[in-house]
Amino acid sequence: MENIEILFDEVKINERVKVLAKELYEKYGEDEVVFICTLKGAVFFACDLLKNYKGDARMEFLRVSSYHGTETTGKIELNLSISKENIQGKHVVIIEDIVDTGHTLAFLNEYISDMQPATLEICTLLDKKIKRVVDIDPTYSGFVVDDLFVIGYGLDYDQKYRNLPYIGVLKKTKKISK
């Protein structure tokens, strides 16, 4: 396997996830919350976050895709939808793996807002703030990352590396010229 530099190890992720779960519980208390996990990238984060969440939670799943290799395309495809009755009048939190340009989040925000939730917040594990082109900010964010292509803990590079228990960066290997 290629050389991977660890950015956030399991311990660090776990600590941060617990804090986020606590902050969310402080906000919603015993009110029911619909958490929407965006597949596939946010699945590890969503599971860990909700295992630590002490309130009344429901889980929904959306599947969106926008990325090919390491380049964002700006074109969002919705591959799995949610019915309005599961959202209307409810407190909703979108769980994302990473916010990069913001195109995906803007799309999701509009898609869910149209279903008239009582409230809508965004919780992302990673925020690549420096890459933002759309004016949208997550309410809750685990870690801010630089302009690096990160993998692991759900995040992939062409569908690989999702199963790593930590978040890391692929180190560039030197090409040997003959």
Ligand code: IMP
């Ligand atoms: P955005 O629409 O540019 O904000 O892209 C968001 C989506 O692109 C995320 O939900 C990820 O699926 C993917 N993505 C963005 N940056 C990375 C990265 O560094 N590693 C893996 N996936 C990424």
Ligand code: MG
């Ligand atoms: Mg994603």
